[in-house]
Amino acid sequence: MARSRFRTELTTAQLPLSAAELVARGVTRSMRCGPKWRRTSRGFFLPSQLPDTPTQRILAAVPLVPASGAITGWAAAFARGVDDLDGLDPCTMQPLPVLICLGRDVGRGTAAAYCRDRLPDSDVAEVAGIRFTTALRAGMDCARSAPDLAEAVAVVDAMARQRVFGLGLLARYLGRHPGWRGIHQARRACELADPHARNGWESRLRVFYQVDLGLPRPLANAPLFDRRGNLLGIGDLVDPDAGLVLEFDGQDHRGRHRHRADNVREERLEDHHLVVIRVDSLDLRHHRADLKARVLSGRRRGLARDRSRDRWTLRQPDWWLADEPIDEQLTAEELGWLLGDGR
Secondary structure, eight states: OOOOHHHHHTTTOOOOEEHHHHHHTTOOHHHHTSTTEEEEETTEEEETTSOOOHHHHHHHHGGGOOTTOEEEHHHHHHHTTOTTOOSBOTTTOOBOOEEEEOSSOOOBOSSEEEEOOOOOGGGEEEETTEEEEOHHHHHHHHHHHSSSHHHHHHHHHHHHHTTSSOHHHHHHHHHTOTTOTTHHHHHHHHHHOOTTOOSHHHHHHHHIIIIISOOOOOEEEEEEEETTSOEEEEEEEEETTTTEEEEEOOGGGOSHHHHHHHHHHHHHHHHTTOEEEEEOHHHHHHOHHHHHHHHHHHHHHHHTSOGGGOOEEOOOOTTOOOOOOGGGOOOHHHHHHHHTTTO
């Protein structure tokens, strides 16, 4: 298995040094105020040449974590190998603050944010010697603090996809926290989550389809075959009843070779009597009304089609090896929660 970004970046990232440590190393106050050093928080500094990676941003927040606190949210998920949750706003690509759970509210800053929610010992587990919340607590904190339901679903999808927890166990965990701020959104996100989503934009598109448009839950990354068992393609979102395939085009679809392959694949799907709609981030961010009209029109066409002409099926042939259901697997952390405080 490939190393996670956190583990890879950890080899070059550094913990901040206090002013006293710098003095002991011969770094004077005037030197640390110069171009070779940058302040990460009050009284702590890092060499300016260090890259501003997600892992480095996490380590920069470590001095702000009290003995009874822990880092939670996206940073705790990233430390457990969920590379997609790298602490960047998906729309602006600006860094998000590292969320620290203290047990009391001390305000907010640009590099770190704080929450005062309860933090029992069972919700804390060290990774690389740093106090993080457990995967279940991080998933709950991410989902309930997300700016909207679509972002909450994207976070839960990413963590379930990486198998840091199963959705069934997350639902049980959320059920043990009634009345917590944002818990309703977290529970709804867990209900809508699907570990088969391959990226956050597919998750957002699925929420748009199911929640904003009020349409039936589509299949995520469903393989489509012809009547002879040949693979036609894997649809990002598939509405089987309407024979509708929604494809999200990310940045990697802009290249000529990928664009050509997309066109060939789309023609193949349409030739087998499927309706294909292509979507990108601009549609979801700035043209939602137009996207709604396009999707509803495509679904109407699909529902009105002559189904006797369908040359596609979702039935998987013998040679197709389906993925093992993700939600049935337990991590060691989850197993400990079930056998211990989580019973």
